[in-house]
Amino acid sequence: MKPRAGGQAPLDRESRAPARPGAPRDAAATAVDDPLLRIANLHAYYGKSHVLHGVDLQVGRGEIVSLLGRNGVGRSTTAKAIMGLVDATGSIVFGGRELLGRKAYEIAPLGVGYVPESRDVFPTLTVEQNLLLGQKGRRPGRWRFDDMYRMFPRLAERRNTLAGVLSGGEQQMLTLCRTLMGDPELIVIDEPTEGLAPMIVELVADYLRELQRRGLSVLLVEQKLAIAMRISQRVYVMGHGRIVFEGTPESLRANEHVRREWLEV
């Protein structure tokens, strides 16, 4: 492990890991050519509290990338910075455009979907009305109601039910689907599996893979290692507002030091 230039935080970078046999250069290892999302030297603040200290992170086109770490390390803040919801400096380029400095309401229409931790649904509207609102008055994108209902048949059964009476898992599915109705290129999704039963966690994993099959990119903020390791091409680990590891799930699995130091509780 080499110290980061000029900094104190150790950074384990697996960029020079040998390519796996058969892999056309270990695309999963690190720096992505022409990434869809490129975060560089991101600092973020809540008032005087300096929470992110120079985060670098990329998401390639069609990749699922996970951002892992313990409670309070700055994962959600990173997601909020992408969405223009927190004071930040540095650079966040999405599809060739700088996002920093834009207002939150300008960012989603550029093609970034955001599913926050809070799982917001409109409780007094039906499932179907919630989905319709996801279109944000724009023309229908590549996703139809039927796609949602096929992925989550439970939502089809409850299409005329008020969202407020759905179970936590159903509300999570609805939030995911509503975001998709806005036809994003990238989905930033913050702890989608929190508090969900194992079966529903599997549904969420299937859903994210389906998004990937359709060409979307996903930045998954997670605390559960298992799901992240299973579906991601690359993972980042955050500690104290810095990236302390980036690499493939395999390289993280092999790196007991990083897991002990920064992930296991």
Ligand SMILES: Nc1ncnc2c1ncn2[C@@H]1O[C@H](COP(=O)(O)OP(=O)(O)OP(=O)(O)O)[C@@H](O)[C@H]1O
């Ligand atoms: N609105 C806020 N005002 C002030 N401080 C905040 C605010 N939101 C988060 N923080 C602080 O910023 C730090 C990073 O928080 P963040 O929400 O990014 O953590 P996290 O990695 O998502 O972890 P978790 O989701 O488990 O809380 C924490 O110390 C947290 O207390």
Ligand SMILES: [Mg+2]
């Ligand atoms: Mg969080």
